[in-house]
Amino acid sequence: MLRGASQIGRLWQHPSGVRVCSSLDMAELPDGSGELGQQWHISISQSGSRRADDEVVAFALQAFDLLGAEEDNHHPGVARHYFLVCDPRRRVDCECKSTETLVAEADGYRWTNPIDEGECRGCEFEALAQQLALKPRPCPIHSRTSAEPSR
């Protein structure tokens, strides 16, 4: 079982400002079975709280030997998340993409939101960012203030 925050991953920074958090997660497999399995996971952003564009992502995926990993974002945050199930027999697109609403933002960033359970994740992230005094992250769906472009 994972302990201590320092054990969950490592943060890499490229001289260009690209940041990658890499980790080996034990999490529910994306096939909806409810079983747990190991998954490689990297999240990518650019310094200044900017989302990485496709070129940067391709560069990072290649550098971390994760070509073919599935992009799976669950909040309108700054990072783009990529998962690759370690066991090739269990690799499928995350079930969440068929059971949750897929939200596409103007810059092309896509994230999923529960259809009918609990709070909107965009609102959840907005509240957390406010709570932690981070740069405002208005919910792209519900916020009355328009979201600033992230890149």
Next chain:
Amino acid sequence: MTDYDQATLMLLADLESAVPSPKRDAILARARACRYCSGHPCAYDRAQRTLYEHLLHAGLSELASNVERGKYYDPNSEDGRARTL
């Protein structure tokens, strides 16, 4: 991996130390709440994990903007001066 600058590799613990304490603690408290929800790893799902990392990316970009190549702020330093690794 070789394209990434190993000289600037920092364990999260180092970066956490670079973030001013109150905000760092709030972020970590949230992270722990995510990871140990119900105290059982079954509750550890992608959404919780990615939420934590969103906060990490956003928080570190803003709060640790003073992290420079080869340097970070020494949490034990009273004046917060950068210390060369």
